Amino acid sequence: METVNVLQASVADILAELAALEDPRAREINEKHGDDHGVNLGKLRAIAKRLKVQPDLARELWATGDTAARLLSLLICRPKAFVHNELDAMLREAGTPKVHDWLVNYVVKKSQFAEDLRVVWFSDADPVVASAGWALTAERVIKNPEGLNFGELLDIIESEMKEAPERLQWAMNNCLAQIGIEHPEHRARALDIGERLEVLKDYPTPPNCTSPFAPAWINEMVKRQAGA
Incomplete structure (x- = not known):
């Protein structure tokens, strides 16, 4: 699988990379906990480590509505870049438990x-x-x-x-x-x-x-x- 160049990363490229990491067994396990994705979280974190902090890309990934993309967006965002109403809207549309938990713990807790x-x-x-x-x-x-x-x-x-x-x-x-x-x-x-x-x-x-x-x-x- 070809990885995405950090400087050239687009939402489409990243979604394709996430789709290639889809594991049916992981999805089956996650769905038992209400999460609709099949990407190993260790591999997801490795992508985030490669991309580093990219607030604009994070917002674009969140806007896709895809659970794996949203989890990745929360790892590469800048928590203090979000305003009050934005965080409120994100929480209300978070959907799955893992996205909800990561949003609260990784972003909201670090926000002013x-x-x-x-x-x-x-x-x-x-x-x-x-x-x-x-x-x-x-x-x-x-x-x-x-x-x-x-x-x-x-x-x-x-x-x-x-x-x-x-x-x-x-x-x-x-x-x-x-x-x-x-x-x-x-x-x-x-x-x-x-x-x-x-x-x-x-x-x-x-x-x-x-x-x-x-x-x-x-x-x-x-x-x-x-x-x-």
Whole structure:
């Protein structure tokens, strides 16, 4: 397969290169998680490393709507080049879980608009959009907790997480765990909420991996911190 010259890269060339990397088995696995592409992510990252940062090309790749192209675009974009409304629109049209996750983690978290978007998305009627707000809130719980109302966050989690749609539930559960891990004064309540709601309690967890069940997750991380 011929690779694309960095200086001459066009959207058509890159789409052709991505199509040549399509692996039916990888697509089958990805589709089980809601992602409609069959490109090995290691190979995708290798293309991004070759292309380096190209904001204009990133926007063109995003505009194709192709999942693999959008993932690549998020790796070669310049996060601070996007304005507030642009990021909001991108999140709402992200579509697949992997594009959504990469957009939040690789782009929005590095943007000067991260906090504004967190507030906008947190209470959005669309649970997928709201899950991005909760992901950004969990980030603040860890890195910049000043000003957060932990009592209110725990109230919402306690009343809504059990029946929340899957992606929103995962984001709320992550936030619950981070509150319990990072903030000892709220740990007892976080553990109590997790125990009573039993969200992800029976989630299959491979050996040597931490369970996503919040009480198990909290206790394991606190134990590790104590032993550090």
